[in-house]
Amino acid sequence: MAQKKSGTCGLHLINNDRDCNSCSLPRKCIGTNLDSSQSDSITGIIRKRGPYKPGETIFRMEDPFKSIFAIQSGSVKLESSLDDGTPVIHGFYFSGELIGIEAVGDVKYQNDAVALENTWICELPFQQVEALCSQIPELQHEMLELLGKRIRYTNRTIVQGRYLSADRRFLLFLNDLYQRKGIMTSDGKRTVTLPMTKGDIAVHLGLRPESLSRALSRLQEAGIIRNRSREIEIQGNEEELLSCLWV
Incomplete structure (x- = not known):
């Protein structure tokens, strides 16, 4: 795997007085159901970093696990390689989603987190997150839900997906991608x-x-999608798309 710039460089650390309550994301990345004082506890531990340019690394495989990261804007891929050098991409993550959470319980990160576009992130030192979880049961519950969601995604797209044809494997991926970052245009597309x-x-x-x-x-x-270079238009509604998976 090509050498990448380390994401821990001080050039990516910025002073930003915006708190979680004024974040531009439509949904909080963590602490969705907390009250204002509990949200302030999370705000107090956040270190905002960025921008990471396309190809820059936020954390690298084998770096000591210290933090989880919320993507404030942009997108990230998690990748590693097999012993023979074969590349493996574990997933793609977008605004409002967490990365680094898959390393919880380990001492090192298991993959590289690479920016796909200009990306800003919020770093949350995990020891402090863990301490807050012991004080705020609602936050602990949410963290467990996020870990469970990550396991289900892996099982659905990687484990079950391997038994599907290429067409259905892509449709499963596309449906998940649309649920997470798709848009409906003014004309209903x-x-x-x-x-x-x-x-x-x-x-x-x-x-x-x-x-x-x-x-x-x-x-x-087949009229199921319209394929463009960096955009996929889904023809029909969600039920029609899902029905294509299992016919």
Whole structure:
């Protein structure tokens, strides 16, 4: 894997007096159901960092695990490689989502977190998060829910997905992506903008690039999607898309 710049560089540490209650995200990344005093406790431990440019690393595999990170804006991929050098992309994460949480219980990060576009993050030192969890049961419950959600995503897209055809594997990925960052245009079209490359998607889904390309062509010919370079338009409604997975 190519050498990347470390994300712990002081150039990415900024002074920002914005608190969680004034964050521009439509949903809090953590502490959704907490009252103002409890939210202030989280705000007090946050270190805001950025911007990370495309290709820069927020944390690296084998770095000591110290913090989890909330993506304030932008997008990130988590990647590693097998012993033979084969690249593995574990997932893609977007505004309002957490990264680094998969390292909870370990002493080191298990992958590289790489910015896909200009990205700003909020760093939350985990020891302090853990201390807050012992004081605020609601926060502890939310953290456990987030860990469970991450496990379910891995099971659904990676474990179960490996038994699907390339077409259905991509549709499963696309449906999940739309639920997390898709938009509906004023004329009712459902679209997903892709911050990652199609090559990254193929690696994530365990497909060869040419297999993904053929799958996209088949799905477009079938009228299920409209494939553009960095955008996918979904034809029909969600029920029709999901029905294509299991026919």
